[in-house]
Amino acid sequence: MRIVVLAGGIGGARFLRGLKRAVPDADITVIGNTGDDIHLFGLKVCPDLDTVMYTLGGGIDEERGWGRTDESFRLKEELAAYGVGPEWFGLGDRDFATHIVRTQMLAAGYPLSAVTEALCDRWQPGVRMIPMTDDRVETHVAVTLPDGDPAAGPSTGSGAGAGETPPGSAAGSGVRKVIHFQEYWVRLRASVPAEAVVPVGAEQAKPAPGVLEAIAAADVILFPPSNPVVSIGTILAVPGIREAIAEAGVPVVGLSPIVGDAPVRGMADKVLAAVGVESTAWAVAEHYGSGLLDGWLVDTVDATNVERIEEAGIRCRAVPLMMTDVDATARMAREALALAEEVRTV
Numbered sequence: 001m002r003i004v005v006l007a008g009g010i011g012g013a014r015f016l017r018g019l020k021r022a023v024p025d026a027d028i029t030v031i032g033n034t035g036d037d038i039h040l041f042g043l044k045v046c047p048d049l050d051t052v053m054y055t056l057g058g059g060i061d062e063e064r065g066w067g068r069t070d071e072s073f074r075l076k077e078e079l080a081a082y083g084v085g086p087e088w089f090g091l092g093d094r095d096f097a098t099h100i101v102r103t104q105m106l107a108a109g110y111p112l113s114a115v116t117e118a119l120c121d122r123w124q125p126g127v128r129m130i131p132m133t134d135d136r137v138e139t140h141v142a143v144t145l146p147d148g149d150p151a152a153g154p155s156t157g158s159g160a161g162a163g164e165t166p167p168g169s170a171a172g173s174g175v176r177k178v179i180h181f182q183e184y185w186v187r188l189r190a191s192v193p194a195e196a197v198v199p200v201g202a203e204q205a206k207p208a209p210g211v212l213e214a215i216a217a218a219d220v221i222l223f224p225p226s227n228p229v230v231s232i233g234t235i236l237a238v239p240g241i242r243e244a245i246a247e248a249g250v251p252v253v254g255l256s257p258i259v260g261d262a263p264v265r266g267m268a269d270k271v272l273a274a275v276g277v278e279s280t281a282w283a284v285a286e287h288y289g290s291g292l293l294d295g296w297l298v299d300t301v302d303a304t305n306v307e308r309i310e311e312a313g314i315r316c317r318a319v320p321l322m323m324t325d326v327d328a329t330a331r332m333a334r335e336a337l338a339l340a341e342e343v344r345t346v
């Protein structure tokens with residue numbers, strides 16, 4: 001069975017570990033989000049690609065959910081001693097090797113998809129990993145920073161290309177800024193509302209080689225419980241990908257990242273609000289829409305949502321959705337594949 005999975009970071013990676021256990025003989029292609037990418041210290045860092053690669057390859061730090069096991073931060077400390085930031089992004093010594101190899105290969109002219117394939121040669125994730133595009137896409141977030149926030153000054157020092165809105169445009173206290181997603185997510189911990197979430201560069205991006213072919217050849221397409229806005233939403237923002245999925249003619253089944261009106265992990269509710277989507281299992285399903293989704297799994301605590309989702313033309317089942325361990329996740333994956341068979345039109 002050929003399965004295509006659109007994956008973001010931690011949620012997507014953990015789901016994939018369960019999917020592999022559920023269907024060990026399946027041919028799984030992961031289309032990875034690259035909107036989280038950030039350039040730091042002259043290196044290109046791809047958090048979502050690396051989180052999937054490390055998680056499936058056995059190199060992930062389980063407790064954090066990102067970065068490498070048995071990590072040290074000596075290089076980061078040395079950089080800080082030179083006053084070179086940002087200090088808020090925890091790049092570990094072992095993780096740096098990945099970014100150095102990636103940046104070296106990109107500088108030699110290899111596209112990100114080829115680089116990702118080369119890095120996966122080492123990690124053997126057991127799936128084919130393709131970035132959503134080889135072009136540069138970086139998600140930025142418009143926020144109003146509280147007075148005194150270090151980024152509120154004339155320069156941000158975050159090195160992430162934060163823009164400055166024209167003076168006088170900030171209403172009331174605080175300065176309106178556009179900052180890199182990672183600065184919003186990691187430095188600010190999404191503590192201020194996201195007023196807009198913009199995948200910069202997505203409109204000009206092209207699907208990476210193999211993406212459209214994998215979608216066209218898929219028997220089933222899955223949306224794991226990744227962030228619907230900044231992970232799966234960003235992948236769908238690459239022209240051609242949403243259309244290819246909608247026209248693939250095979251079941252498209254998603255698993256809600258929202259359980260009991262709250263995100264299971266992360267801060268998806270903060271960015272869902274930015275796109276006007278309530279933090280409920282049904283609102284996320286309707287956000288993707290019946291033109292894209294054929295089936296949607298909600299957690300048993302959200303069983304009251306089932307009827308409304310089915311009325312929206314999306315087949316829905318309530319099953320346990322907490323990825324407490326690999327076996328629980330494998331059960332979720334089996335439920336998603338069973339729902340796909342239920343909705344498959346011959």
Ligand SMILES: O=c1nc2n(C[C@H](O)[C@H](O)[C@H](O)CO)c3cc(O)ccc3cc-2c(=O)[nH]1
Nearest residue numbers: 009036046047050066067088089090091186
């Ligand atoms: O909350 C954090 N997340 C960190 N993340 C997670 C990252 O922000 C998220 O995985 C995604 O970008 C959101 O899905 C890292 C991921 C990497 O691949 C490499 C370094 C980091 C560093 C941090 C960090 O310092 N704090």
